[in-house]
Structure formats: structure tokens, C-alpha cells
Amino acid sequence: MQSQTGQQEVKVKGIVFKSGSTKIAVPITGDTTEKIIQEAHAAVAVKPDVIEWRIDFYRDVFNPSDYLATVNALRKILGKIVLLTTFRTSSEGGHRSRKDDQKYFSLISRILRGRLTDVVDIELNRDQYQVAHLVQLAHDQRIAVIMSNHEFEQTPPEVEIRSRLEKMKRAGADIAKIAVMPQTPADVLTLLNATYKAHQRLKLPLITMAMGDLGKVTRISGSIFGSVLSFAAVGNASAPGQLSVSESRADLESLKF
Numbered sequence: 001m002q003s004q005t006g007q008q009e010v011k012v013k014g015i016v017f018k019s020g021s022t023k024i025a026v027p028i029t030g031d032t033t034e035k036i037i038q039e040a041h042a043a044v045a046v047k048p049d050v051i052e053w054r055i056d057f058y059r060d061v062f063n064p065s066d067y068l069a070t071v072n073a074l075r076k077i078l079g080k081i082v083l084l085t086t087f088r089t090s091s092e093g094g095h096r097s098r099k100d101d102q103k104y105f106s107l108i109s110r111i112l113r114g115r116l117t118d119v120v121d122i123e124l125n126r127d128q129y130q131v132a133h134l135v136q137l138a139h140d141q142r143i144a145v146i147m148s149n150h151e152f153e154q155t156p157p158e159v160e161i162r163s164r165l166e167k168m169k170r171a172g173a174d175i176a177k178i179a180v181m182p183q184t185p186a187d188v189l190t191l192l193n194a195t196y197k198a199h200q201r202l203k204l205p206l207i208t209m210a211m212g213d214l215g216k217v218t219r220i221s222g223s224i225f226g227s228v229l230s231f232a233a234v235g236n237a238s239a240p241g242q243l244s245v246s247e248s249r250a251d252l253e254s255l256k257f
């Protein structure tokens with residue numbers, strides 16, 4: 001990572017995350033090492049900027065030696081592609097419940113101490129003391145932090161979305177991310193308005209999206225409203241509304257100005 005918290009751009013392994021050039025991330029959601037490796041090969045073939053390893057799907061995530069073997073194999077396949085490591089809890093649309101919280105914190109600490117990732121996802125709505133500890137640890141290790149929040153049922157009001165993004169900045173995020181579920185086209189506009197205003201005021205790279213089919217436009221309009229990364233699928237989507245990598249790339253390019 002080549003920037004301090006609170007900067008307008010973040011550079012990781014030569015990839016610059018900044019508004020105006022939305023990058024593409026492909027999630028990997030395999031539950032076994034074999035499937036993870038297969039998905040990694042398929043993902044690398046489409047040349048994304050980032051590969052997100054969704055470790056909440058990985059069966060042996062809490063076994064240190066299995067984890068190490070898998071992450072080492074993965075990193076060899078990824079080469080220069082940025083590795084984002086994400087453990088998504090079930091309350092935010094992931095596969096592990098909060099009863100694993102303590103294990104989660106020691107797992108992420110171990111990943112950070114071992115420098116086993118380039119970027120880490122940390123959920124905003126976790127124990128604030130632990131979150132602060134993980135952010136500090138990540139920064140000591142020069143690992144960039146994406147702080148995240150997900151609303152799988154609804155779209156909060158614009159002021160609420162902006163206030164959560166601000167809270168992430170205060171908590172030390174290098175990049176602030178929010179995903180919401182729109183029920184109406186007006187919800188999509190709410191997300192885009194919040195993104196644009198936060199982008200103007202916060203001076204921090206943002207990742208935002210409205211999920212589902214209704215929200216697809218938000219995954220390709222990042223260069224207009226200020227979202228720096230779009231998640232796109234190769235095979236299994238990790239969230240509703242994700243486009244394929246080729247669709248995302250073509251659409252992002254055609255909307256660039």
C-alpha cells in the first residue's frame with residue numbers, strides 16, 4: 001500500500017484505486033482448496049485488477065495449516081493481481097454467523113501478521129475495539145483496509161449512507177464500501193446521490209453498489225459518481241446483480257468520460 005489513511009487514492013501492487021477509473025474485482029467462493037484453485041485459474045484468465053477471496057465460504061478457514069497452504073497456492077496463481085481477503089458474516093450476507101466472532105478476530109489478526117493478503121475487508125458493524133486493533137495491525141503491515149457495510153433488505157436514507165461512510169473514514173478505512181438492496185428506482189438514486197456527495201466531501205476512495213437487477217446500473221457507473229471498484233462474476237456471483245467480467249469491462253469503458 002502506498003498511501004496513508006484519508007488519502008484520495010490508494011495504490012496497491014501498482015494498481016491505483018481512485019475515482020474516474022473503476023477497477024474490477026472477481027470473487028472466489030469455493031468451499032474446498034481444490035475448488036478455490038480452480039476458480040482462481042478461471043478468474044486470472046479474465047485479467048481482473050483484484051481477486052476477492054471470500055474466506056467465509058472456505059470450509060477449513062479456521063485451520064491455520066490448511067489456510068496457509070491454500071493461500072500460498074492462491075498467491076502463486078494470482079501473481080501480480082491484488083488479493084483482497086474478505087470474511088463476510090451472515091448478518092451482512094455472508095456464510096458465517098457471529099458466534100464465530102472471536103475466531104474471526106484471531107483469524108484476521110493471523111492473516112495480517114503473516115502478511116497473507118494485500119487488502120483486507122473489515123466490517124464496520126463489529127466490536128469497535130477489535131476493529132480499531134485490526135485497522136492498526138493492517139496499517140503496521142502496510143495492508144490496505146476496505147471497511148464495509150451491507151444492507152441486504154433495504155436502502156437506508158441518503159444521510160444514513162453518508163454517515164456510515166464517514167464513520168468508516170473516522171475508523172481508519174483506506175477505502176469505504178457500502179452495498180444496499182434497492183426496492184424501487186428511487187432507492188437506486190438514493191445510493192447514487194449518497195455516493196456522489198460522499199465522494200465530493202470525504203476525499204476517500206469509495207466502493208458502492210445497489211444490489212439485485214434494479215441496481216445493476218450502479219455497478220457500471222462508478223466513474224460518474226465516484227465508486228472505484230466493481231465486483232463482477234466468473235461463474236458463481238457472490239451477490240445478486242453482479243454482471244460478468246466482460247459485460248462490466250465493456251460497460252464501464254463505454255460510460256467513462
Ligand SMILES: O=C1C[C@@](O)(C(=O)O)C[C@@H](O)[C@@H]1O
Pocket residue numbers: 027052054086088121148150177179209211231238239240242
Ligand atoms: O462487499 C462486497 C460487494 C458484494 O456484496 C457485491 O454486491 O458485489 C460482493 C461481495 O463479495 C463483496 O465482499
